[in-house]
Amino acid sequence: MALCAGLGADALTALHRIGRRRVLPAGQALGWAGDPATICANLVSGVLKVARTEADGRVQIVGLLYPGDFVGQLFIDRMADTIGALSDADLCVYPRGALEQTLGRHPAARRLLLRRTLATVSESRRWMPMLARARAEARVAALLIDMARRCDADAEGRFALPLSRGAMAEALGLAIETVSRCMTAFQAQGLIALTGLRGVRLLDPARLAAVAG
Template sequence: MYMERNQPDFGAAEWSLPTRCAACGVRMASLCGGISAAALDALNRIGRKRVLRRGEALIWQGDVADQVGILHHGLVKLSASLEDGREQMLGLAFPADFVGAIADRPSSHCVTALTDTELCVFPRSALPGIVEAHPDIGQALLSRAYDELDHMRRWMLLLGRKSAEERVASLLLQFAARGGCMAGAAVPLPLTRQQMAELLGLTIETVSRKLTAMKRDGVIALPDLRSFVIQDRAALSTIAAEYP
């Protein structure tokens, strides 16, 4: 990790960090976890907290975004629409994820809150100068871009080749992996059955049937409509055609 001479690293006392950053629960999992304290301080000076209510957009398709951000809490969807109003969900962003792009061009998709969401947002126009002054921020952004590209390739495989059952199981595993829950604990399911169907390219009836079948077979439990419990992770991974 890049460090300035005589600059304390993140193993030093937390007082060396900006107060807001020291208290951030997703800092080490986000791009901020791989940059120097000086770079973190530079981001802190231009950043501010923003709360999006459910359904509120951070970035609109076709607009040049004036803000980018890092999720602290909540969930946002990435979606694109055709001229006739048909919408396709392209993916989800979870806490610690970076949303938006620093390029000065219209966005190809919307970024919309699916739940009440809190972000640390930065003016997009200020980022090139920050990256030039602190190259480790640029390296962290590049690493995130590679991760996102890899995720999109795997998502293309899911939509293009996986069966309906495999898609639903893969989505459950994704929520479990990003939820940070203990084994056997209920995993929050922030999407409705309809939203799951839209994201996976299925019908709501198909999603409901596949969830019911996994519950019947003892793979998952469904204590309510907005959570699930993995009872047999190896079986769920096998259904998803993924390694456990």
């Protein structure tokens, strides 16, 4: 995945030595803003949310993390944001101090991690314009397009939703009924096809993108 792909045997061995797998159930936090920044992680499966508390006390989701994304920050003492699981998540977790030391001994791993961290930050920044869309339909359409891209939809636009309707609603700041109503409307309009609990196919990505604005 993000941190391990393309590394030599020595660097992989060093990372495996300090890493451990952890399953984070949906709804649980990996860490809270202000907590000591003791760990970093590579997200293997599932979706995490990055949340920030605003000055008025509101909690705002400012980014989503997908498989392959790097979780956390190096060289900081305290977590800047709260990171929680929107779905059951599988992570490879590294003690931050040990990871920093390992990267210092393996320049190739350090360069790869820098690239992946910058990519993760860039992806997270896409989230704020999505939430700025006033209409619920635009938010849901934008999230569907984003998930299709990040979840590697096939050539015909098929992919499995990584989030439940409830988790989508939480991510978008909407009611679950609103998300379900939008999905049903998109299917009736021929924009998407729904199969089973999580199967989705984007039938008309261009029109869906127009709805997203």
